[in-house]
Amino acid sequence: MSKPTPPPQRSLTEPPTGQVLLGPREGFVEDVNTNLQLIKKRIKSKDLRCESLTIGQYTQTRVVVVYLSSIADPTVVKEVHERLDKIKVDGIIDASYISECLNPNRLSLYKAASSEEKPDIVASRLLEGRVAVVVDGSPVVLAVPHLFLENIQNSNDYYGGNTGVTLKRALRLIGGFISVLLPGFFLAVALYHLPIMPLNTLASIANSSNNNLFPPIVEMLVVLILFEIIYEATLIMPKHLGSATSIIAVLVVGEVAASVGLLSAPTVLVVAISGITMYIIPNMISQLSVLRFAFCLIGGFLGIYGLVAAFMVLLVYTAGIDNYGSPYLAPFAPYIASDQKDAINKVPFPEMIERPQSIPNRNPIRQVPMEDK
Amino acid sequence: MNNHQSISLRQLCIGYFLYSTSIKILTLPAALAQGAGGWAWLSALLGVVFEVATVALATLILRRANPHQLFFRVLCLLLIPCIGAELWINCLQIYHLAYTDLFTNLSLVIFVITLLLLGFFFVTRQPRAVFRAGEIVWILFALGLVIAIVPTLYNLHVAWAQLVQGDWRSVFSTTGGHLLFFESASFVLVFGSETKKSNRELGKINLTALLCGLGYVALVTLLIILFGSMTVHKPMGVIDLTSAAQFLTTTGSLDWLITIAVLSVLILRFGVQLVAMVTLLKRGLNRK
Secondary structure, three states: OOOOOOOOOOOOOOOOOOOOOOOOOOOOOOOHHHHHHHHHHHOOOOOEEEEEEEEOOOOOEEEEEEEEOOOEOHHHHHHHHHHHHOOOOOOOOOHHHHHHHOOOOOOOOOOOOEEEOOHHHHHHHHHOOOEEEEEOOOOOEEEEOOOHHHHHOOHHHHHOOOOOHHHHHHHHHHHHHHHHHHHHHHHHHHHOOHHHOOHHHHHHHHHHHOOOOOOHHHHHHHHHHHHHHHHHHHHHOOHHHHHHHHHHHHHHHHHHHHHHOOOOHHHHHHHHHHHHHHOOOHHHHHHHHHHHHHHHHHHHHHHHHHHHHHHHHHHHHHHOOEEOOEEOOOOOOOOOHHHHHEOOOEOOHHHOOEOOOOOOEOOOEOOOOOOOO | OOOOOOEOHHHHHHHHHHHHHHHHHHHHHHHHHHHHHHHHHHHHHHHHHHHHHHHHHHHHHHHHOOOOOHHHHHHHHHHHHHHHHHHHHHHHHHHHHHHHHHOOOOOHHHHHHHHHHHHHHHHOOOHHHHHHHHHHHHHHHHHHHHHHHHHHHHOOOOOHHHHHOOOOOHHHHHHHHHOOOOHHHHHHHHHHOOEOOOHHHHOHHHHHHHHHHHHHHHHHHHHHHHHHHHOOEOHHHOEOHHHHHHHHOOOOOOHHHHHHHHHHHHHHHHHHHHHHHHHHHHHHOOOO
16 A cells, blocks of 8 residues: 655745844745754753644644743733634645734734744744744745744844844834824925925925825825835736836836826825835834824824824824733834843844743843953 | 732832923923022922922821721822822813914814823723833933923023022912822722832832932922923913923924924823722722
8 A cells, every 4th residue: 555645845945024134034834844843953951842723614624832941921821722712614725824912902903923934033022031933835934923023033133244234123122113204294385384394395395295296195195005016916927027017117107107297206206105114114014004094084083183183093002002011112112121131232143142032921131241361 | 939020119219300300391490480480499498398208197197007997098089089190281281282382273173183082991991001111211311301491501601599599488279279289199999009029128219209300399490490480381380391492402402302202201190190080980990
């Protein structure tokens, strides 16, 4: 009797979202056993626990909860298991299904679990006390809890040396603010707060906006929507059509529309800057895009007063989110002094003696301080 | 094990700084100068003494009283109208600041609607969310103060005579009319018991009150030196922040940034007051 042939699977390649200049390039695949082996290759400790369960009436998808028993907080592990046990569904196709179920607040703007495609990142998450969820059929591994800080951190920060990391993280954070607030702020200033602008800029904007077809708010929304359409088209279309789309986008939106007077150059410039800065934080593109629209409308109707009020609402809302015992904005709010070593600022690795207190864990000490002779 | 579910002492102190300083910067310098002339700095100093004393009394009550005692619950219910009055004044200040300094086309109806929406939002928030937001906002507020004050110091010509201009006896009536309020003490009473710190550590809030007060006296003194007893103001004694800021920010027209910083803190203050009223109501009715 011949042995059953194993199902085909693709080779290990570098994932598109986790490219590094230096560092490991292995990425997860769709087979859960291969993914577990990739994690076990990096964490050889006997404390590594892999607790398997089956979810999905028809797909019978194997889902594995992975954590380090000597580091992870048992209450987090228990909560993850409880949430997974509550899932009664016909099928699980991808980890994203599980990701939404792991969120304590399903209508939340933010994710409660990070999605990782590289085993080295998952291993580092486990060493911080997080719990990973590996789903059969998905090259994405989830890690809980997820903090806002992770969106401005990048693998290159840890593999490429310490120089300039602080500056890069600060730029990512500032870029996030610019992407959300710039269109609304520009609208508010152009409509209601002209004295803020220097006189030359004011004259330039006035000249370019004189014969425009649309009112400023409509114009800004049209450009934002066009931008989103181009972005979606770039994602979905075949790669060999990429250059054609770029040409259309640049010529039509950038040149022709502005010269005909359909759209003003300052508006196109503002949306372009906002779009570029949005891609600095790839994990939050969806959220930043939605917020950009919202702040644009608020700035257009309520000016800077509305923008400030909306920003305060967003800040208080975000600050109130707690996922699996971790405040989402930690270590900024609440301020945790020891975690600032790897927040915006990043200290050299030998100085990271403690594990992040933002994540519940049982063993706060990560390494023994090195003695320099 | 994490303990981030309650308000930390650091959050409480930052919240106190924002809560007490924001409204004072906006309204009191002009009002004090109007009433006490060049002696406004002395009026501010007397007010600070009173404020620190009331805050110390509040921390003493927190140390002795049991939150479940009838006395404490009645006190909580009595504080609700006090904070309601403070809330009303805060709303007026927000409107004046937004209407006069930022958005002169702002309709009162639109303002009320946005404030109601903000109110519905804040009422549903936990105190810790608002205080965590304060840990972010205070940086913007402090930056605004630095931008406003530091460049001025380079061109400051100290005219000490301005500080004793006017009738010193008006200091007492001015202090009585503008500074003898229990805002800060009520803040400490409401949120001091939300922190899970020992009584000894809670005493650090008294130090915070003292430092904030001294900083405020220094600011009033600076404004008197700059503007004298004609400290620019609008009706209600509200300082004309734009004019003052344009004068102060000698390194460029960044007055709008200062206005945004103060407005953001006032809105947060609005949220703190609403959360305080909800907290007091729950405590007064002995519900979690």
